[in-house]
Amino acid sequence: MTEPVKVLTEFVHEDESWTIDRYLRAGGYEAARKACTEMQPEEIIDFVKRSGLRGRGGAGFPTGLKWSFVPKDTDRPKFLALNGDESEPGTFKDRLVMERWPHSIIEGALIACRAVGISTVYLYIRGEMPLGYRRLVGAVKEAYDRGFLGKNIFGIDGFDVDMTIHRGAGAYICGEETGMLSSIEGGRGYPKLKPPFPAVSGLFGMPTVVNNVVTIAYLPYIFGRGIEWWRSFGTEKSPGLMPYSVSGHVERRGVYELPLGVTLRELFELAGGWSRPMKAVIPGGSSSKVLRLPDAWDVPMTFEGPMEAGSMLGSAAVVFMDETVCMVDALYNLLRFYEHESCGQCTPCREGTGWSVKIVRRIAQGKGRPGDIETLLGIADQAIGKTICVFAEAFGWPIQSYVALFRDEFEAYIRKGAHVAHGAQPQAAAHAG
Amino acid sequence: MAEADKVKLTIDGVEVEAPRGSMVLEAALDAGIFVPHYCFHRALSVAGNCRMCMVEVWPRGRDGKPMGPPRKPSIACATEVADGMVVKTKSAMAHEARQGVLEFLLINHPLDCPVCDQAGECDLQDFSFQFGRGESRFREEKAIKGAKDFGPEVRFYGNRCINCTRCVRFTQEIAGSSDLVQVHRGGRNVIDLADGAVFDHPLSGNVVDLCPVGALVSRDFLHKSRVWHLDRTDSVCPHCSTGCNIEVHTQDEVVQRIKPRHNPHVNGYWICDRGRLGYHHVHADDRLTAARRNLGPEHEGEVSVRLSFQEAIAEAGAAIERAGERAYAIANAWLTNEELFALQTLWPTDRIGLIARPPGEEQRFYPKWGDAERNPSLPRQHERGKLYEDGATFVIEADRNPNRTGALRILGEQACSEQRLDAILSAALAGEVETLLVFSGMPDYHPPEVLTGALARVANVIVVDLFDGPLARAASLVLPGAAVFEKRGTFTNGRGRTQRIDMARPTPGQARTELEILFALGRALGRPLPSGSPKRLFELLVEQNEAFAGLRWADTHHVAPAWSPHMAAARKGLPVLASPCAGKGGSSA
Amino acid sequence: MSAETVDKRELSPEARKEFEWLCGRYPRRRAVLLPLLRIIEREFGCIDEAGMALAAELIGISAAEVKSVVSFYTHYKRDTDGKYVIWVCNTLPCALRGARELTDALERKLGVRCGQRTADGRFSLKKAECLASCDTAPCMQIDDDHYDHVTEQQLDEILARYE
């Protein structure tokens, strides 16, 4: 049985966990001090590479490698943009860390800045998180007051870092890294064409590192406790710890910080299980493909595991669904979300989200028609891989997987005009809109 | 261009050379391979949002060979060309991707082509026909977005909009005003103005041309004509000394609309609204169509006698003869070089003066976004929109006349000076002018009182004009002239570029071009012009006048570049090839 | 080019100072637009036409662009909203755990449907997308206050706090 390893979440339930004093008592800012004073920038990057740290934002990109793409010999300003937009349905790990352990993010950011030669950091926090915003603004102020932000940090001549908390205003797409950059720049949160990638031309057209806040928050621990410690968790390709957000049909929902590789069954049991038989699980946020239970119980939650099972780790947001859940309603709920959140730039996404939600709503209202399923799959197919950002995948994968794994349920719904799952529905058709 | 600045790639099996840094779409179009597209425009930053231009791109691998088929298609408009790249624009992957986009674009489209002004020049219609699947699987209710007037010239039909943001980028990057924006999000995205705002920017009409569908339409042209009935004539806008290249669209000899014609040295893809709407005078109610002799107040009842063209010319010739040295002429800055040259041949330049429309305000447009301090996200290729060295994207010159430069070159500085006009008018007031030949014919020209006052003191006033206005009323003899769109010839713009205008319609009734009038007068005076043909006169002008040395008649007509070979190109600045599916002998269906 | 009829607004001195400070935090003024809109929202209670005109003037962009940005985001309080906005999460993880019941209860209590404003203008009720609080579903926010594990019984007491 994999046991929780509390690192980021060790003190989060304490009162005042967000203050700098609490953080310093836990040894805060020591790892960054050590890394920044004792290591050369190149060494820091190399260290992160060797640690095998991969992004916690959803794509799992190797963090050290990402940093190394930033041009070295340039006198253009570089930026670090921290992604705290957390809006992938089912995900609530970033919010916990931002609200209750914010200094770990600031400390991690110092290490990243030192490594890449950055002196300006923006942390983009989701508009709907006013508490997190206040806590982060407070933490930044504390850090300035104690000299962890500002000029000559750790007494290093010329190691200056400024950090600004930038509050979003309600748009899921601002979690996509270039959408976030557009939003920081003061625009609509439109994702940008890539290439050029942010590492070369990002914020204000300058080289920019984009990382998830939790990716960054792990850095102090990796530097403080060493690569060996970090690699003692997880697998070769997915080393370290991950805060899993567990929700849906389990007794004790919450963030479970565990080594990568914990199985879905273990997560379910840690969360207290559920009284009814289980039907499905979303392993990595609503955009990842749904998996069938019991088939998926033993999938190890590494970056590779869910992929082999036909899905992905994504943001490690695990949503369990029991047998009462009607998959038509569940898909309808999600497509409604995607339709609401598409930025609307690209034709296939703007039109595909709207069209697919109309079809599934119609099915959920008992007015399904033969051919609807094929059309839905066609929409996904026509959108995936054909847009500026991977939002098309984000709504296309749910379509493909719900329909593929629960096709009988969709067909029956279309035939009978009513859902066939037992008991309650997550979102009744009557509730549409 | 140096070799190093070029890359070699293969598009549909054809080896193509393209400038480094350019996009696959441009390279394909330049090579005559048509890739359908909506959001891309050569003068605007790349948005890459319509996804219509998807093609299959095989990048070059480390070993120098193409890497093999990609997982997914790429958009040609935002894929930079690279050495050894292989592009397939007609593969199954590209074709299916395109069909998908078209199906998506049409699901919320009202399909109201029968009442849409864009029909016949609509890229949605055209591409659906050429690349579409022919049937839609959409069975749901369509989204409804209203229609409204954005401004005096532009009307917006929300349902037809495909959100390509060309219009938005135009007002940002070219007009520099950011009047038009997208509001809302996702499927509710729609183009709009600020609350209570009016889109009355001097360049507003260009968004109508830019709009690849019928979402932005001209209020002036609204439901006037179906575009397939239009005849098109290349010409030059007379409304300022920029000399924008235009097309004059007529139906049954009536001008229906003016469209810009792409010329990278003059106007890019644009014209201003004054030029766009500045054709109505051609069909003005007070347009003169017959020659006449005005009778003095002593003639009770009758005010004028209608004359035939011949009679009028004979009377004019006689009056000029009689006056001898006391005959003067006033030319204007709307006459073509050939007409001015004819006048100069017939008339001593020391007895010629010049009238012109008074200057307006000079308007230069810069992308406001050039102001980097405030720039949100610099449009990446905003360089594309630059037309002039100083970064201006378009200039409306203060000189509201098309050919002052020509007049200066042909009649000389003195003849065109204020002093000369003053001297002639003073002489007239002093009773020293017996016959005065006045060319007017400038729309929106309000003759100053000194001019009309002076005419009253001249025995024979011969006025050539378009309108029955103050000058025609002050004349003793009136000859109806021709509008710019009724002539052939050349204008020389403010920057010294000599450009061709052409006849889009015949002169109405007895009206004649000023050249025909001068030609007839020459005969009547016994000093016939060497030719009545604008082309021949132009050639003589080039021989005789230093300032025009070396010019060839053919060069005065700018032909749209190779990548926009057929009418759609000139029409909308959109590159469209004659045979769109174009393999060899590809059909247009 | 916006209409003349809009009454002109000014920031309070403190807000003005905050705005100036923000301008120093970004290399380009335009980037201050989102935070400035939050200031305007706070100062004037919502973002309306006059507020957008003020933002346009302070940032130096067209009023149309401000509208374009404001309308992209859903979380700014607009003049069409009630005095307080109730955001009730309805996305799948919450829907699995009682979001619908909570939403129904709110609709009943307030006498409006989601997306509407109460007749007295006190509340707007809106569906939120996943509030990253799936572990405490059903959840809701009223302006800047977050409520976890909300039951129907608590609603009267909670709503009473918003006069």
Ligand SMILES: Cc1cc2nc3c(=O)[nH]c(=O)nc-3n(C[C@H](O)[C@H](O)[C@H](O)COP(=O)(O)O)c2cc1C
């Ligand atoms: C539609 C969409 C939404 C996303 N939302 C988030 C988000 O809320 N938070 C986040 O950190 N990453 C999000 N991402 C992933 C980011 O684009 C990016 O990969 C990530 O922030 C990089 O940080 P990391 O390498 O540290 O994970 C999203 C991606 C997409 C396509």
Ligand code: SF4
């Ligand atoms: S894929 Fe969708 S969300 Fe992403 S840029 Fe295109 S329209 Fe926007």
Ligand code: SF4
């Ligand atoms: S109005 Fe026309 S040009 Fe503007 S976005 Fe819509 S389709 Fe494109």
Ligand code: FES
């Ligand atoms: S995406 Fe290439 S032309 Fe629109």
